[in-house]
Each structure stands twice: as C-alpha cells, then as structure tokens.
Amino acid sequence: MNWQPIYALLILTSTLITYFAAYKLDTTTNKKNRSFFLYASLIINFGILFLYKYYDFFNTSVFTFMEFLGVRMKLPDFSLILPVGISFYTFQAVGYTIDVYRGQINHERHFGRYALFVSFFPQLVAGPIERASNLLPQFRKKIEFDYHKAIEGTKLIIWGYFMKLVVADRLAIYVNSVYNNAESHNSASLVLATIFFAFQIYCDFGGYSNIAIGCAKIMGFDLMTNFQRPYFAQSVAEFWQRWHISLSTWFKDYVYIPLGGNRVSKVRHYLNLFITFVISGLWHGANWTFVIWGGLNGLYLVFARLLGLQDKKIERKSFGLIISASKMFFVFILICFSWIFFRAENLEVSLLIIRRMFLESGSVFIGDVGIFIYCIMAIGMLLIKDIIDEKNISPSLSNKKGFQFMLYAAMVIIILIMGVFDGGQFIYFQF
C-alpha cells in the first residue's frame, strides 16, 4: 500500500471522470449517448483499478495457462504499488454514476461537494462504501453540532479501537504464528487459528468501520452501518446481510440485479449468485484464494436455495435457543472454512492447511501463554458486548449515563492494558 501524495491524482481523475459523466447523463436524453457516458466512466474507472490491482495477477495467470498449452509468452509486469483506498472510492464513484444513469438521483452540480463525497476522509481508506443518495444530501444541509450524535460517535470510536487493538491485533499474533508456519502445525492448532482469524478479521474490519462511522458522526454525518454482529447469523444469506453490508449491497445493486437477480430461470439465478460472489472475492484481492473464497460463499448460497433454505426473515420466536445456537454454529463453521482461503498466502498453503486439519492430530499449540490468555479474554469481552447488543439486554442499565461513562472509561483502560500497539495494521488497507 502506498501513501504518496501523487496518488491524489488518481482519485482526482476518478472524481473528474464520474462528475463529468454524471453531468452528461443528466443533461443528455439520447439513449445512445447516455450509454456511451456510462460505459466510458465504468471503463476508465475500472481500467485504472484493473491496472493497479489486477494486471499483474491476470498477466501471470494467463501466462501460466498459456505455458500449460505450450505457448511461452508473457507481457511485462508493471509491479505497481496499490494506492490506498482505490477499491473503495472507485466503487463509490462508479455507484454514483450508475445511480444517475438509472435516474435514481440527479447529478451533483457542485464539484467540491461531489469531490467531498468521493474523498470523505473517514471512509475513504476502507469504507463503508457510501451511496450518493445517503451522503450527498447530508453534505447539502447546513450541519449544526449535534450533541447526541457526537456522544454516539465518540462511543463508536472507543469501541472501534477496542475491537481493533484489543481483539484483532491480539488474535493476529497467534494466527500469524500458526498460518505462517502451517506445515509445522497440527489439526487442533490450525482449527483454533482459523477460528481466531474469524474474529480477527471481523474486529479488524468492523473496528475500522466503527472508527470511521464514529468520526463522521461527531461531525454530524451518518454513514451506513457496515457490520451487524455477523456471527449471530443463522444462515449464510443472513451472514451476508450482516457482514460488510456496504459492499454486499453494492454488489447486489450493481452486479447481481443487472445480471437478472432472481427474476430469471433457476439455473440462471444460481449462476448470478455465484458470479456475483466470485467477483466479490476478486475485489478483495488479486489472488486465486480470494476468488475461491468468494466462490465458496456463492456455492453456500446456491446450495441453501437448492435445499430450500431460503433467505427469508427468520422468526426468532419460532425457534428454541438450541436450534438457533446450532444454526449459528453451523454457519460459523462454513464461514470459517472459507476464511482459510482468505487468510492463506496462496492456494497451495490453503490446501496444505485443509489437509493437515483433517490428518494431523495432536495437542493445540499454545505458544506464549500470556498471549493465548489475552486472546481468549479478548474474544470473551467481544462476545459479551455483542450478545448484549444483539439481545438488547438490560436497556435500562445501558441507558444510564453513569453506567455508560464507567463502561467506556473502562474500555479505554482495557485498551491501554491489553491493546497491541506495535506493528498492527488494518487488514482492509490492502484493498
């Protein structure tokens, strides 16, 4: 990832292209011309993204395939460093263009306001990927300081840092020590590391999202919720309604539905689901492991539909606690299995890990006992807070100001005592 100021030219280019395209889309009635401006905007923006993020990957993949066919040829790699946030602001800007094309919103006349929408700092680097219909109207209003929003924002920031520093970065120590030496670890250790990774990535990304949303809230802006306690999902479909919500809804609105969504034949519907998730996987990184991760989640959804387990709203009252917990557990296992591909360095390591998970018995690797204890404590504290929020337990207590003060002050102290301050980095920076 690169922070060089010159990369501001890239975001400026995306901003100018999409601003101009939207202006033309709104002021042109000719269907052919409108299509031209839309596709020009898409091609240029996705072209830039492809060049920086995917060119080397596709070049290598195509070359490997050609070599397999006996043809030796390869174009030179560019080895460009990925500008920070490019995947996020590109999608945000492209989403705006498409919304204008569809007539869902009017183009933004004020260039400065539109540029602010594309480069709004709390969510520029790692989302949430905002919709113009949500954020632009807020920029048009006169913002006055809102005490309640500021308090909520502050609380979100503290909770976000807790998730990131106390949970995610702590778990990363164990996960890295196992996954980076997978060939030396047995089933128990690899399973545990995978479970830890599930919480690590949730807290890393969810934590960042909370900090971003909290920052925006203090300034008076409401960004969309990006994570809603995803491991409480009782189906894979529900998981994707709770996980990286801004991205999954983006793919639903701009990929899945244009492909036909579910308003086509069953086979085509399943194919649309699968394709959408494969592309979503690819968005996460230029590696076949991400493609497989996305495809696997797509397959989960396809099989759920094939088996008649639809993503309709589940009436919680109808199911006992045991059944609910069993469903959550089963979904958690499926998701954890897919995380193997997300976390592993490459396909070979993924398969090695899976093989060792099933074949290599032994006792679990503890490593540093202190770190291990902190990992367990961190997950414990996270689950307590998430259960309280999910079940809305003791709203009368949690609404008391004194209790709130003490809770968040204690959270800050816990961050000071248990947070990891050395060498941690947000995983989603790499996107």
Next chain:
Amino acid sequence: MKKFIVVIAIGLSIIFVLDLVFGKILEHFYFTQSSGLQYQTTYAMQETEADVLVFGSSRACHQYDPRILEDSLNMTVYNVGREAQFMLYQTALLRAVLKRHTPKFIILDFPDTFYTSEYDYDRLSLLYPYYKKHPEIRNIIDLKSPFEKVKMLSWTYPYNSIITTIAVGNLEFNKTREVNINYAGYLPLHGIFDKPLDSVPAPQTYEFDQNKIDLFKEFIRLTKEKNIPLVVTYSPIYYLYDKDPSMELCRQICIENEIPLLNFTRDTEFLDQRDYFDDATHLNDSGVTIFTKKLAALLKQKGLPKVTTSGTE
C-alpha cells in the same frame, strides 16, 4: 457543543483516575515479583551489587555461568543478560546500573548485529515499567517512536500486555518452574542439538542502525568514564560464517577504544562438538561449563581485568 466538551472532560477525568489507580496497582505488583524474567530485569537494574556483570542477549544469559567465573576471578558475578535484547537495551541497563553501583569488571557478549530492525525497538517495551523511575533511560525508550513520551504519561500503559506475567511472577510456584531456575542470572539450557554444522553465507551489505552503533560506543565510553575494565566477547556458535559486517564493525570499534575482544565463534572445541549446543546459537549447560572455564582461563592468561591509566585493557 459546550455540553459535549463538558462530558468529554468528565470522561477524561474518570479515565485519568482509573488510569492512575490501576497503574499504581500494577506498578506495585510489578515490583513485588519475586521470580521470572521481569524480576530479573528489576534485580539487574535496581539491586545487584555484584563485582562482575555479564551483559548481552540470550547468548549471555544462557551461556555464562557466574559460579565458574566467581571461582576464577574471586569476585561476585551476576549475569544480567536478557533474551532478545540487543544493544538498545544493554546500554539502557548499563546507564541504570551505573547510577547506583560501579562494578569492578564488565563482560559484554556482543549482542547480535548492528543492522536495522524495528523489532529491536518494539522490544524496548520491556523497559516501560522503568520509564518513570529511571529518567536516564528515557531517551533510549523514546527511540521507539515519537509518541512514546505521550504514551508514558499513562500510568497503566507501561504494563501493557504483561498483567498475566505480573500475576504469575508474584506466585511462589513460579520460582520452581524450570524456565525460572537460574544461578545468579544464568539460565541453563539442557537440550542437545541434533542438526549438522551449517554454513551461513556472508550476508549482503545491509544498512547499519546508527542508534545501535552510537549506543555501543556509549557503552564503551561509560565503562571508561567509571574506570571499569570491559571485555567484549563473541561466545561459541554452531555454524560457520564467512564474514559478518556487524562483527567486523564491532572489532574495529573495540580496537579504536583498546577494548579486548575475545572471539570463540571459530573455536573448534565447540564447532566439533554438537553435543555442547542446545541449538545453533546457544550452548547447553555442559557446553556452558566448558566455555565459561575456557573464558575464565583466557581472562587469567591475559591478565584481565586490568585497569590502566588510560581506562581499560
């Protein structure tokens, strides 16, 4: 806005009070530990009055037996070596020791290399609990990042990630754990290395960390200022190396400062005996006995320690 500022001020006040209370509690229990590596660091920094101190990383704390050196030198010896702690830590420790005690002789097992490694700076967090009590080491800890001074305003932060260790360090049973059994700071290893002698290619030229070089020079200067004889050693290692830029630079600095440098890394008595090693870079207890005796004999042979009018020899 006013109400928000007031609420934030109240929140910060509560955090300040909690930070102070928890910090003081942790500080108390940190310094009441009676065993473990943190206790050993505290003892080295604040209590030892041994005549001879052995500094260095894990290659010091696992490879120098004070009992053997005491017999030979007729002086009390304490091994203040600490695992995974290199020149930054060694000079900080020396500064703290010299504030209250002047040893009669110092042996420095050359700690690793002078190359740039951010992990060496990360490991300075070991010294956090001493930041407030030892102003002489603060500017070394501050090398870690520009924000250390701000972080150290907290009373709780110095004990980040070590509460479990603090708890265990205060328990009696911890003294009997094998990992904590030590003889005046010497932590014996008992394994036997089973891999063949390996060759390590000459490392490519790498960028030196000027901080480490400066602190090594300061280490030498401090001993000279206090007229403490200093000997630098490269203790035995179970691999063959061609040339190491850091060791070459260390040798040059020792020559410039007239500091004796004793190199055991090419000693065939150790290179021919895999059984003396726990792993490629650490002797086991048997090997330590041989090595420490050999070191003691060599010191005697060279008439070390000897104080001259110029400082050390």
